[in-house]
Amino acid sequence: MxxxxxxxxxxxxxxxxxxxxxxxxxxxxxxxxxxSFIELNDGSCLSNxxxxxxxxxxxxxxxxxLTTGAAISVTGKLVASMGQGQKWEIQASxxxxxxxxxxxxxxxxxxxTDEYLRTIAHLRPRSNKYSAIFRMRSKLSxxxxxxxxxxxxxxxxxxxxxxxxxxxxxxxxxxxTMDLNNIPKKDGKVDYEQCFFxxxxxxxxxxxxxxxxxxxxxxxxxxxxxxxxxxxxxTSRHMSEFWMIEPEMAxxxxxxxxKLGQEFVQYLIKYTMEECAEDLELFAKxxxxxxxxxxxxxxSNDFVRLPYTDAVDLLLKSNQKFEFPVxxxxxxxxxxxxxxxxxxxxxxxxxxxxxxxxxxxxxxxxDDEKTVAAMDILVPAIGEIIGGSQxxxxxxxxxxxxxxxxxxxxxxxxxxxxxxxxxxxHAGFGLGFERLLMLVSGISNIRxxxxxxRTPKNLEF
RNA sequence: UCCCCGGUAGCUCAGUCGGUAGAGCGGGUGACUGUUAAUCACUAGGUCGGCAGUUCGAGCCUGUCCCGGGGAGCCA
Numbered sequence: 213m214x215x216x217x218x219x220x221x222x223x224x225x226x227x228x229x230x231x232x233x234x235x236x237x238x239x240x241x242x243x244x245x246x247x248s249f250i251e252l253n254d255g256s257c258l259s260n261x262x263x264x265x266x267x268x269x270x271x272x273x274x275x276x277x278l279t280t281g282a283a284i285s286v287t288g289k290l291v292a293s294m295g296q297g298q299k300w301e302i303q304a305s306x307x308x309x310x311x312x313x314x315x316x317x318x319x320x321x322x323x324x325t326d327e328y329l330r331t332i333a334h335l336r337p338r339s340n341k342y343s344a345i346f347r348m349r350s351k352l353s354x355x356x357x358x359x360x361x362x363x364x365x366x367x368x369x370x371x372x373x374x375x376x377x378x379x380x381x382x383x384x385x386x387x388x389t390m391d392l393n394n395i396p397k398k399d400g401k402v403d404y405e406q407c408f409f410x411x412x413x414x415x416x417x418x419x420x421x422x423x424x425x426x427x428x429x430x431x432x433x434x435x436x437x438x439x440x441x442x443x444x445x446x447t448s449r450h451m452s453e454f455w456m457i458e459p460e461m462a463x464x465x466x467x468x469x470x471k472l473g474q475e476f477v478q479y480l481i482k483y484t485m486e487e488c489a490e491d492l493e494l495f496a497k498x499x500x501x502x503x504x505x506x507x508x509x510x511x512s513n514d515f516v517r518l519p520y521t522d523a524v525d526l527l528l529k530s531n532q533k534f535e536f537p538v539x540x541x542x543x544x545x546x547x548x549x550x551x552x553x554x555x556x557x558x559x560x561x562x563x564x565x566x567x568x569x570x571x572x573x574x575x576x577x578x579d580d581e582k583t584v585a586a587m588d589i590l591v592p593a594i595g596e597i598i599g600g601s602q603x604x605x606x607x608x609x610x611x612x613x614x615x616x617x618x619x620x621x622x623x624x625x626x627x628x629x630x631x632x633x634x635x636x637x638h639a640g641f642g643l644g645f646e647r648l649l650m651l652v653s654g655i656s657n658i659r660x661x662x663x664x665x666r667t668p669k670n671l672e673f
Numbered sequence: 674u675c676c677c678c679g680g681u682a683g684c685u686c687a688g689u690c691g692g693u694a695g696a697g698c699g700g701g702u703g704a705c706u707g708u709u710a711a712u713c714a715c716u717a718g719g720u721c722g723g724c725a726g727u728u729c730g731a732g733c734c735u736g737u738c739c740c741g742g743g744g745a746g747c748c749a
Contacts, residue, residue: 240709240710242706242707242708242709242711243706243708244705244706244707244708245705245706247707247708248708249707249708249709249711251709262708262709264707279700280699293707294707295707295708295709296707296708296709297708297709298709315683315699315700315701316683316700317683318683318684319684320683320684320698320699320700320710321698321699321710322684322685322698322699322710323684323685323710324684324685325684325685327741327742328684328685330741331741382747382748383747418749439749441747441748441749443746443747443748444674444747445674445746445747445748446674447743447744447745447746447747447748448742448743448744449748449749450747450748450749451749454749455749456749457749535745536745545745545746546744546745546746547745594749595748595749596748596749597749598749599748599749642748642749643749644748644749645749646749647749648749657742658749669739669740
């Protein structure tokens with residue numbers, strides 16, 4: 213029995229091979245008089261390999277009836293192709309049918325819309341575009357670890373289930389084993405004491421608060437895992453379940469944070485260009501014609517660094533008509549961010565030092581007492597890809613901020629402890645993994661860069 | 674959640690003035706061919722998103738609900 217060779221290896225071959233075994237799914241079959249051409253794909257790479265099946269092969273009548281989607285096992289010779297368009301092809305000596313695909317197989321040999329493919333999310337990775345994005349997703353997941361591990365950041369597995377309702381980053385999903393048809397109540401309210409954990413439990417909206425405690429122990433750390441937001445968001449940039457990367461650096465300030473953010477994004481894009489060249493080419497050709505120019509631009513220039521106050525001035529002086537007015541103290545609207553990154557600078561922009569009232573309690577108060585050391589990295593087409601800040605490390609200031617914002621400081625006892633015992637300046641950010649994938653692929657809907665998207669009213673698969 | 678647009682064959686779409694539906698691709702059958710989304714001929718395939726209404730008559734008009742897309746908010 214010969215060992216199976218993946219198509220990616222066969223296509224890279226330096227010489228002909230007498231005897232190879234390959235498995236895969238038929239992408240298309242063209243029948244000729246004395247033989248048939250099969251385009252076979254096994255997911256190892258974007259390219260198919262062409263298999264020549266002579267009509268004297270065993271079971272030929274059944275083989276030529278195979279349609280797009282069928283799975284076969286091929287034994288044969290790797291030979292130089294007589295046709296144009298490919299270097300190698302397989303001269304089959306035997307074909308075993310593993311699984312047929314009846315004529316209602318939903319993927320056809322033509323372009324399908326993303327909307328349609330989303331309704332068959334269990335089959336869409338068998339298409340070129342989706343196999344490409346999911347290979348890139350895998351490669352980039354690895355690259356993220358490589359980036360941090362090369363820099364001695366420790367990967368911290370922060371919890372998915374959390375008891376703090378104080379993460380403050382949005383609506384949370386509840387986690388319970390209680391009988392929802394008969395919820396235990398006390399004084400008219402849900403009696404969480406009878407719940408599994410004895411208190412209200414939720415899915416995490418951010419690992420940041422947890423990972424900060426490890427930052428203030430192990431130095432440089434990061435999280436990379438699923439994150440959940442129960443917001444009723446219906447946009448091409450939001451999902452209820454997504455993956456987020458949150459690095460946190462001890463003995464670091466906002467400048468260090470911006471530097472890390474830029475290096476990180478540039479590293480991942482370079483990695484994609486080097487390690488996913490074939491898949492990337494598909495996106496540059498069929499999804500976004502400007503993709504390579506956009507990526508080149510991002511890796512070869514420093515990101516613009518622009519204080520929020522200057523951004524407001526710039527927008528006010530731009531003579532642009534905006535639907536929403538630009539005003540110091542208000543958050544920048546999408547249209548404002550788009551103007552900065554897409555029209556004015558035409559490259560990534562880091563806006564920093566935002567008004568304190570529009571940002572989270574844990575962000576470090578600047579000396580002007582009006583702004584906090586926060587930064588957002590904005591990129592063309594996607595908008596905010598990174599949101600970060602230097603954290604408030606001063607115990608008294610942090611405590612005051614918690615109280616001023618109407619939170620109960622008792623809920624934050626362990627978080628405050630980290631500032632009570634050996635506090636140090638530190639900073640970090642969150643990067644949405646799917647938004648990064650959108651950036652490097654040109655794919656414009658976030659639901660198309662994750663295997664099974666979870667969005668409001670959508671939990672199929 | 675709000676604003677705008679859409680839902681017609683397996684897929685992508687056309688459908689005029691309100692008069693019971695068409696194309697291309699895909700499927701099937703056959704022809705032809707070292708082919709490359711092959712080509713050519715024939716053929717099957719429809720609860721026009723659901724419900725209610727207006728009308729002699731609704732794919733088309735009205736209401737409502739569901740689903741999808743674009744934009745906005747929330748943010749990564």
